[in-house]
Amino acid sequence: MEFKEAKNKFVQTWGALGSQWGINKTMAQIHALLMVAAEPLSMEDIMEELQISRGNASMNLRALMDWGIIYKEYKPGERREFFTSEKDLDELAVKIAQERSKREIKPALKVLKEVSSSVKGETSAEAKHFTDQTTKLYDFVLKADNMLEKSIEFKDNWLGRLVMKIMK
Amino acid sequence: MEFKEAKNKFVQTWGALGSQWGINKTMAQIHALLMVAAEPLSMEDIMEELQISRGNASMNLRALMDWGIIYKEYKPGERREFFTSEKDLDELAVKIAQERSKREIKPALKVLKEVSSSVKGETSAEAKHFTDQTTKLYDFVLKADNMLEKSIEFKDNWLGRLVMKIMK
């Protein structure tokens, strides 16, 4: 396969996969593009390569910066802004994990805490079961989130590295 | 808060969160409902409670069964089918992890493998960088997926339980 063809395939497919990840297509495509770009790209470059509008490019570049997985770069003597992606994959994984925890897990914890402790003065089996079940869920999700956080620091300590090795 | 109110809040919010998880609203709501239901529910019950159509209920119940996180149950002397959710949370987590690996990670690996090994006979720095970068990504994602699989078996062995404990 030719380089251009392969690159295109990668960017397109990554975009399609992004949708399943709950990330929009363009955002995933821009990220893919920057991941494999040898040089920082300008917004113009990105619009051109992906055939998207200026507004679309602007909004998704901002979103990616909010996730902390791409960066603005200024070239001396250049007016325009250039963009690069985080290329350290460990760092990328950490950022994605943090962002997903913030967006997906924390809100779940919030509502679980509320509903599990809010049913007062009802004695029906139904109400009892509801409180039980949501409490268990809360504890479980909290534990899972803690593990996610821990595994972020994990690779920096000896035990972590050992376990990683065992896990292959 | 009253039980009914709390239950409603839980089901509604879980549905909204589901969207961010890349799961559709109804699917998440049905699952939430079954998680806190003391008794198995019929399709009729679910339609009624969530105010949704028969078709919608049917399709999402099937999807949840495909994920392996809810079950059909037959009551003696009853023609209708009833549904219950997986209530063992460890088991639930395993099922979700497996499903997400299958749907989100495996396809990513497939495309990475293809594109990382497909650029032939080009010597430009760009092409080189592309092959490098996608190869690294492939290795990384593969490792992550392996860890996910390993962590599924993890809690069943002594080392796993120990590490879990340390992670709190």
Place this chain on the structure above:
DNA sequence: TTGAAGTTTCAAAAATAAATGAAAGTTATT
């Protein structure tokens, strides 16, 4: 302080995903 080069915003349009409901399909009972 004006204008050129660039970026952001946001209302409207387009694309995509989800929900409806009626018809077709099943299955159990008599």
Place this chain on the structure above:
DNA sequence: AATAACTTTCATTTATTTTTGAAACTTCAA
């Protein structure tokens, strides 16, 4: 083998999300 109880399918409708593009905004240089 007819019918009643229940479930699934899928073409159409509805709702949601994404994209566009033109106007507003910002920043720098002359």
